[in-house]
Amino acid sequence: MRLYVCWNTSVGPIGDGFHPCGKAYRALREAGHDPEVVKARGLRLLPDALFNRTEGRREVRRLTGSTTVPVLVTDDDEVIAESGAIEAWAAAHPVGSRAAGSGRGEADASASV
Numbered sequence: 554m555r556l557y558v559c560w561n562t563s564v565g566p567i568g569d570g571f572h573p574c575g576k577a578y579r580a581l582r583e584a585g586h587d588p589e590v591v592k593a594r595g596l597r598l599l600p601d602a603l604f605n606r607t608e609g610r611r612e613v614r615r616l617t618g619s620t621t622v623p624v625l626v627t628d629d630d631e632v633i634a635e636s637g638a639i640e641a642w643a644a645a646h647p648v649g650s651r652a653a654g655s656g657r658g659e660a661d662a663s664a665s666v
């Protein structure tokens with residue numbers, strides 16, 4: 554699975570869950586997933602034509618029609634935007650459950666110490 558984020562996956566200095574990309578990443582890790590993190594650097598407040606040209610940003614826009622992150626692409630190629638929706642998906646799809654999908658790429662993550 555791939556998680557498109559802005560600049561990083563920290564939860565932020567101002568209280569728990571302040572940063573949407575960090576919240577999404579944390580929820581996936583807590584559910585046992587080890588997503589490939591794709592940094593879609595940019596700033597959507599600035600004109601896309603000049604500032605949001607990184608490959609990650611362009612891919613996010615292709616997937617969702619928007620440059621807002623976080624965006625999750627699951628192992629089953631389901632595209633999920635919005636940190637809250639990603640958190641809900643993670644809670645409903647912990648690694649090891651049938652709901653987690655194909656399970657591709659997850660065995661190593663759960664085996665590592």
Ligand SMILES: N[C@@H](CCC(=O)N[C@@H](CS)C(=O)NCC(=O)O)C(=O)O
Nearest residue numbers: 559573574595596597621622635636
């Ligand atoms: N409601 C959205 C908010 C997402 C959001 O604010 N994302 C930030 C990055 S953490 C963003 O896209 N900021 C503008 C930018 O990066 O261009 C969510 O919870 O996912």
